[in-house]
Amino acid sequence: MLEKRTLSTEKVSLKPLSEHHLDELFNAGQDPALWRWILDNYCKTPQTLSEWFHNSAQFDAQQQLVMGIYCNTQQRIVGTTRLFRLDKHNLSAEIGHTFVGVPWQRSCINTHSKYLLLKYAFETLKLVRITFGTHENNQQSRDAIARLGAQFEGIQYKNRKLVDGSFRNSALFSIIDEQWPELKQQLEAKL
Template sequence: MNWLSAPVLSGTRVTLRPLELSDAAALATAVDAPEKFRWTTVPADEQDARDYIQTALDTPDRVAFAVVDSVTDRIVGSTSFYDVSPTNRALAVGYTWYSASVQGTTVNPDAKLLLLRHAFEELGAVRVVWHTDERNAQSRAGIAKLGATFEGLLRKHKPLAGGEWRTTAQFAMTDDDWPAARAKLLQRLS
C-alpha cells in the first residue's frame, strides 16, 4: 500500500478525501471563527487557502485531507498525515482544524477513527505521533482523550510567525495501544 496516497475514508459523520486546490473557497469559508485558531495556522481568505493547499500538496511527506461533514456535505476543516515514514512504519497526524460550527460534535472522533484505522490497519503503522503547541490546552486534552501518551516537550521545535519559537508537546500511540483506543472512539461515536 502507498503510504503517500490520500484515499477517500468514509465514516459515520465525516468523509476524508484528498485536499485539492479547487477546495480553496470552501476551506476559507470553514474558518468561521478565526479567533479560535490561536495555536493553529488556518487560511485567512481564498488566496491564503490556495497557498495553504499548495504547500500541503508540495510537501513530500504529507498527505492532506479535506474534512467533509456528511450531514451538510460541506468542508468543515482539514487534517493531514505528515512525517510519513514507511521505513519506520510511523507517521504523524496534524495540521488539523475544524470549523467552530462542528467543534464539540462527533466530527473529530470520527475523523480520528478513520485516520487511525487507516494508519494501523491498512498501512501497518506501528507508531502515530501528534504535535501541538505546549500552550494549547484544548488540543493537548483532545489528543490525550484519544488514548495517546504524552511523551514530552520538544523545545524550540518550530518557528512561529513573528520570530518566536514554539515548544511542542509530543504525544504518540503505538499499534499496541490501538485496540483500546479504537474501542474508546467507537464508544464515543455510538
C-alpha cells in the same frame, strides 16, 4: 506515495484536499480564535489559502496525505487534517495540521476524523507509531488528543518556528500499534 483515497464513517468523510474544496475550507476558517495556536492563518484571504494549498498542502506526496474534513450531514468541508512525516523505515507518522471550524468543534467531527486516520495508519499502512503535537499552551487541543487515548510523552522545546519569528514548544503525544486494538474499540464506542 500515499494513496489518495476517501475515508468515511457515517458522519464524516476525509477527502483528499483539492482545489474545489477551498471555498468551503475558507469559510470554515474565518473565526480568528482558530488561529491562536496554529503556525499560520492560511485562511486570511482566498489568495493566501490558494498559495497554502499549492505550496504546503501539496508538499511531498511521499510523506503526507492532506485531507478535507467533510461533514456528511451538512454536506460541506468543515476543516482539514493530515497524516504527515511518514517514515517508511521506522513505520511511523504524525497526525496533525488540523483545524475544525468553530461551529463543529466539540462535536463528533474531530473524533471521527482522527479515528479514520488512525485506522488507515495502523491497519492499511501497518505503521507502529503515530505521534501528535500541539502548542504546549493549547489546552483544548491537548485535551482532545488525550481523549483519543494518546499518551503524553513530554514537551519538545523550540521545535516549530512561528510566523512572527518566535519558537513554539510542543506537547507531544503518541499511540503505538499495541495500543491500537483497545483504543479502536473505545473510539468506535464513541462514534
